[in-house]
Amino acid sequence: MVGPSRIWREAPSRYRFLGNRCTVCEEVYFPPRQICPKCRRASIGRMEPIQLSGNGEVVTYTVVYDPAVGHELLTPYILAIVKLDEGPRVTSQIVGAGLSEIMIGSRVKTVLRKLREEKGGGEDGGSGDGSGVITYGYKFVLDGQS
Amino acid sequence: MASIVSYGSYIPRFRVEGGEISRVWGRDLRVGVMTKAIPGPDEDTITMATESARNCLRSVDLDLGKVRALYIGSESHPYAVKPSGTVVAEALGITPDLYMADLEFACKAGSTAIIICSSQVDSGLIEYGLAIGADKAQSSTVDELEFATGSGAASFLIGKKGIVDIESMKSYTTDTPDFWRRDVQKYPSHGGRFTGEPAYFRHVTECAELLMSTMGTEAKDFKYAVFHQPNLKFPSSVGKKLGFKEEQLRPGLLVPEIGNAYAASSLLGLTAALDASEPGDRVLLVSYGSGAGSDAFQLYVNDEIVKFREVKNSRGIRNTSSYIEEKEVLDYSIYAKYSGRYRI
Structure with a gap:
């Protein structure tokens, strides 16, 4: 189960692609990191928030026919690694595209979608029983859509 | 009085045809609706409102800190208790110095959001406010409503001087x-x-x-x-x-x-x-x-709409006809799946 506190904590990055940058080496991170793993101690207190564009390119993808719990209604769905224009790579669904429309190298842009719905009583579940919290976050569509 | 500074729309890409609904139920209750827009299973009022509001705000160069009100009118707020607008506002990056409420007045709650934003602008309480109407329209099966209900969202940025x-x-x-x-x-x-x-x-x-x-x-x-x-x-x-x-x-x-x-x-x-x-x-x-x-x-x-349209087009922000034209027609079974009519 994803608790409300985690949803709240991750909202800025999940909702609007807020990452951060090490001002020592200029490396950009998403999701944001406490310290830069390259500069380590030198980066303490020198990580600054950065608004990422949410635009990127498909590095690779797969089609999921055996869905994770909570994704039954979307199956089959495309799961891709997307390289953001600012550098970081993220794993995310590509939605609103037919299986034949997606290609390695396709330009994509972010949209806000429902990620999962929690059932009451702490159990993950299908389309949800309507009593749990809803998690929203980023997915991608092909550029030119949405 | 206040003015519309910008506007944006969002219509989900899936459609079901009235004839397909009629084929399944053996009754033709169409009321002039040839196809209706269906959201994906991961879309709802919050996600559609956000997409239309992003289109609205991206069409203008504005310090987002000046947007100090957000009202969403809908019949399909995902929560009975917990606002839709907080998620939308957070996704737009306009929290926390913000007047915000979800509105409900059936199909006119979105236009009432415009009235509230305009009034707040006219009173001098805010500089800019965002008024949104969004719905994932519900309808029971084998009812006239099932042949008629669609989905989508429209957002209007209201301020003192704008395009309309x-x-x-x-x-x-x-x-x-x-x-x-x-x-x-x-x-x-x-x-x-x-x-x-x-x-x-x-x-x-x-x-x-x-x-x-x-x-x-x-x-x-x-x-x-x-x-x-x-x-x-x-x-x-x-x-x-x-x-x-x-x-x-x-x-x-x-x-x-x-x-x-x-x-x-x-x-x-x-x-x-x-x-x-x-x-x-x-x-x-x-x-x-x-x-x-x-x-x-x-x-x-007013004359400002010409410049607004140039900026909007140069940024690749879609207009409403583009959303209407881009569609994927579903059969009834997939429409029923996407609409949550199956129990899993």
């Missing part, structure tokens, strides 16, 4: 129980033919006439008129009754392509009419919300 001046606005409200959804009920109920004369036609007509008599305007003074669109017949008939010609109604009449998007219905129609407008045009908007009430607006499109 709000010259006047009026509201008309009575207690008329024509359409309702009780607590914990999944689908709304309606009064059948009672939704017509005493409900839709009375409120839309009276509200429009109240506005036009106050302003001294007539149908011929408007380039376009947009009415709430629960089906094709109602807005067409009310437009004719008020003296509007078909060509004045056509650009904003989206119900044949996307269905009735409830709180987004007339507002999406307005975005399409504004997409077609030129400087100097006047546009009449009259919403309708069951229960019942109407909001009417006399709008004047």
Whole structure:
């Protein structure tokens, strides 16, 4: 189960692609990191928030026919690694595209979608029983859509 | 009075045809809706509102800290208790110095959001406010509503100086129980033919006439008129009754392509009419919300819309017709799956 506190904590990055940058080496991170793993101690207190564009390119993808719990209604769905224009790579669904429309190298842009719905009583579940919290976050569509 | 500074729309890409619904149930209850817009299973009022608001805000260069109000009107807020607007505002990056509330007044809650934002701008309380109408319209199976309900969202940024001046606005409200959804009920109920004369036609007509008599305007003074669109017949008939010609109604009449998007219905129609407008045009908007009430607006499109349109196009921000044209037609079984009609 994803608790409300985690949803709240991750909202800025999940909702609007807020990452951060090490001002020592200029490396950009998403999701944001406490310290830069390259500069380590030198980066303490020198990580600054950065608004990422949410635009990127498909590095690779797969089609999921055996869905994770909570994704039954979307199956089959495309799961891709997307390289953001600012550098970081993220794993995310590509939605609103037919299986034949997606290609390695396709330009994509972010949209806000429902990620999962929690059932009451702490159990993950299908389309949800309507009593749990809803998690929203980023997915991608092909550029030119949405 | 206040002005529309920017606007944005969002219509989900999936469609189901009225003929397909008719094929499954063996009854043809189509009401002029050829296809209706269906959200994906991971879309709802919050996600659609966010996408339309992003389109709206990306069309202007604005310090987002100046947007100090956000109101979302909808019949399908995902939570009974917990606002939709907090998620949208957080996703837009306009929290926390913000006036915000979810609104509910059936299909007119979105236009009421415009009234509230305009009033706050006019009073000097805020510089800019965002008014949104969004709905993932619910309907029970084998009902006229199933043939008519669509989905979508429209957002309007309201400020002191913009592209479309709000010259006047009026509201008309009575207690008329024509359409309702009780607590914990999944689908709304309606009064059948009672939704017509005493409900839709009375409120839309009276509200429009109240506005036009106050302003001294007539149908011929408007380039376009947009009415709430629960089906094709109602807005067409009310437009004719008020003296509007078909060509004045056509650009904003989206119900044949996307269905009735409830709180987004007339507002999406307005975005399409504004997409077609030129400087100097006047546009009449009259919403309708069951229960019942109407909001009417006399709008004047000023010279700034030309520059706004250039910026919007240069940034690749889609207009309403682009959303209508890009579609993927589903069969009934996939539509039922996407609409949550199967129990997993």
